[in-house]
Amino acid sequence: MAKSRLKREIDNADTESTPSKRARIEQDQTDAPSQEITPEPDVSRNKTGVTRLRGKQAQGSQGGGPEIGIVECVELVDFMCHEKASVKLCPKVNFITGQNGSGKSAILTALIIALGGKATTTNRAGSLKGFIREGCQRAIIRVELRNRGADAYRPDIYGSSIIIERQLRNSSAMTSQFKIMNGDTNAVVSRKKEDVVNITDYMAIQVDNPINILSQDAAREFLASTSPDK
Helix, strand or coil, X not given: CHHHHHHHHHHHHHCCCHHHHHHHHHHHHHHCCCCCCCCCCCEEECCXXXXXXXXXXXXXXXXXXXXXXEEEEEEEEEECCEEEEEEECCXXXXXXXXXXXXXXXXXXXXXXXXXXXXXXXXXXXXXXXXXXXXXXXXXXXXXXXXXXXXXXXXXXXXXXXXXXXXXXXXXXXXXXXXXXXXXXXXXXXXXXXXXXXXXXXXXXXXXXXXCCCCCHHHHHHHHHCCCCCC
C-alpha cells in the first residue's frame, strides 16, 4: 500500500505540464523587486582642481558635440581691410567665401590676435599696429566663445558665452588692451591677458599651433617642405 501511494504521487508530479511551471517561475520573477544600476560618471580632474566630465556627458544633453570653445561670432572694427564686419558661425563646419582681397584671411588673423596671439604668429604684420586699418587710430576685435554644459569654464562668472575683446591702438604708450565680458550680461569680468590665457588653455585653444589654426602662409610652407614621396 505504501509503495502504491508513493508511485501515484510521483506520477502526479510527472504529469504537471511544463508551461504551468514556466508560468510560476515568471510570476516569481515579476514579483521580485527590480534594481537599477547607475554607472559612475566618467570624470577627470585638471591641474586647477576643476572636475570635468568626459564622453557624452561632456557634450551636452543632446549629444550634439562639445559645448565649450566653439567660436560663435567674430566682430571687427577698422581691422585690416574691414571697416566694420560681423560674422556669425555655426557650431560645426563653416565656409567663408569671397574674392581675393575681400578679407577672408583677415577673419582668421583676427581670431589669432583676439585670443592672445602675437603679430608675428600671423605672418601678416610685424607689430599689432600693422593690423589697424589705414587712416585709423585703433582697431577692435571681439570673439564670442560658447561656454555651456557640464564642462563650462566658471559659468557663474563668465555665463553661457565668453566675449573676448582686444583693442589695438596706434600709440607708443599702449598698443593693445584686453577686455573679457560675460556674454549673458555684457558685464566686464577682467582686463588681464592672463585670464585670456587661462580660458584658452582650459578650452584647448592654441592659436600658435597649426593643428588648431592653419594660415595660408603656413600651409604653403608645409607643402613646399614636404617631398612627394611622403
